[in-house]
Amino acid sequence: MELNLNRQQILRMIDDALAEDIGTGDLTTEAVVDSTQQVQGELIAKEEGVIAGLAVAGLIFERLGAKIDYQQQIEEGVRVRPQTVIATISGLAAPILTGERVALNFLQRLSGIATKTAQYAELVADYDVRIVDTRKTTPGLRMLEKYAVRVGGGFNHRCGLYDAVLIKDNHIQVVGSITEAVEQAKEGVPHTVKIEVEVETLAEVKEALASGVDIIMLDNMPPELMEKAVGLIAGQTVTEASGGITAETIKEVAQAGVDIISLGTLTHTISALDISLRLGSDNNDRPKG
Incomplete structure (x- = not known):
């Protein structure tokens, strides 16, 4: 899979991370490493x-403006x-050392x-269901x-507040x-925008169905109640x-039969890969895949 994303947005993230880490300069590298010294190395999982x-990671080293050969x-x-x-790198030692931590931080996370x-x-994998992320x-x-x-x-679930309507419990509390x-969402957004509502009980499932929503989120339901809700929704x-x-x-x-399972844990509770x-x-004897 290629990094088919907005390059300028990625570069802004990288620039922010480099500025945070380097600040006014890499004191250690500037003090102890000759500016002409060449190195080669490996990124190892x-x-x-x-x-x-x-x-x-490759863009980070490229962004440092040095002649660095980075190969996946x-x-x-x-x-x-x-x-x-997982990758090899060679070139000037100083920028490689300066960019090392930022590159690893992105890669590991x-x-x-x-x-x-x-x-x-x-x-x-044996069920007809999608695993999706959250905000x-x-x-x-x-x-x-x-x-x-x-x-x-x-x-992916919605990318932000701007690309889908998700009416959650606090919205319902405020509106009534x-x-x-x-009804207010249908009046306020284009017809091309999907409307999802969060429910916690079977009574709320029935109300959401009657309202004609596109997606019903079964929030914090035990599996047995979830199965009843799926049966009630009936496709x-x-x-x-x-x-x-x-x-x-x-x-x-x-097994309850839902179409989608959304998990905040995919992004908010993770262990960075070492x-x-x-x-x-x-280290030519190391495995290459």
Whole structure:
């Protein structure tokens, strides 16, 4: 999978990250490394996982304005074994050392998200259901984190408040009812925009159905109640399960018959994949995939 995203937006993220880390200069590298010194090295995945963000890492070194040769050794989205060389790098030592941490931060986090997404997708592979993300992303990194979800085999929910209507419990509390909120939404947005409503009870399911929504989110429902709700909806609209779903319960949720399972944990509760940059070594015996 290629990094088919808005290049300028990615570069802004990279520039912000580099400015945060470098500030007025890399004191250590400038003090101890000769500006003409050349190095070569390898980016190594130290644990099993799905790799995402290789192109982002390359852009970081490119952004530092130096002659650096960065070569991916595997395809984006590949699951690797521990000690796999995922990219090689050579060129001036100083900019490589300066960009090392920012490149690894992006690679490790995006690969962690892709790995976790793949885990959940594999758990429900036997069911006709999609695993999707939420807006529970790191501020400023949403586009890349949602990209990593796709690399891991998941799908994206709305990207922001601007591309879909999702009427949640607090909206209903403010407006007064599901019916009133949906009616106002239909009057206020183009007909091309889908309208989703969050429900917690069977009575709310019936009200949402009567309102003619496009998607019903079954929020924090136990699987047995969720199954009743899906039966009540009977294919009249898309069904989404959300809230408190874990690796231990996700199969039960899929068995309830929902179309979509949304998981904030894909992006807000992840472990970064352990990846390191090793300079000056010649490790030709390491696995390449």
